[in-house]
Amino acid sequence: MDQPWVQTLLAWLALPEYGLSTVFVMSLLSATLLPMASVPFVYGLVELNPSLFWPALIVATAGNTAGGVVTYWMGWGAERAYEKVAQRAPREARALAWLQRWGPPACLLSWLPFVGDPLCGVAGWLRLPFWPCVVYMAIGKFARYLVYVGGLVWAFPWATGS
Template identity: 65%
Template sequence: MEAWIAHAVQQLLVWMALPEIGLPAVFFIAFVSATLLPLGSEPAVFGLIKLNPELFWPAILVATVGNTLGGAVSWWMGWGAEKLYEKTTHHSPEHRVLGWLRRFGARACLLSWLPVVGDPLCAVAGWLRLPFWPCVAYMALGKFGRYVVMTSTLLWVF
């Protein structure tokens, strides 16, 4: 059984190493991981780059685009959730964290790269109806920086 699992993992890595499959897989994984689903995209990016070092910048850019688009989907989910909440309760919530986010505005989305709080932050930005395009721009900057730093560090360590 262990040999079969090892072989299956090896075949999956070979399949993901193919540039024509690896980059779309990285995009998909990065997109899904930026929604509220608990999934990390860094191992996929690192694995592809480790197997294909020449794909460093394409993989970073594809992961950034996928993760940013996933953050944009989270923003829209937050926007829709806020509209539904106000429609059903007939009032808007006021919390300390929401006040903090309002004060920082779209710039708060620069922190969307943080683990655990980053993805919900995008949804809360939509909930607060922070301007969409500035939020997306700040998301992209934060996510791009995370991928460059994390992937470079992992390549240096391993």
């Protein structure tokens, strides 16, 4: 590891000085079906290191999108198993029809609490096109971090020294 850029990258991702790796992992986990929120971790990092506002949002978006991709593939696999076992209920059929109608742009809503993560799974379940779903997930998740963390930084400027 004699390359200076490698040392710089490792220092940038190191814990606890910056915590970007923690933000990535927490964002990834919170985008699966685990009931947790990543915004407090992102805001906490930005509060401790205001200069990391944009890197934190980008890392959190990458982690949350990766978690959405995991959920997408879980849904893809679950659909195959479900079709062999059960019949769809009318209410579930309406939700699936809605998602089929909107297609990948519906993944913009993947940032919503409670329904966003299962939405990624249903997108996989329906086998919506993978890459367009990933792009829409990333846009929605980035917008969420920008609004939530940016709003907190704006509302509490004294906390970040801004």
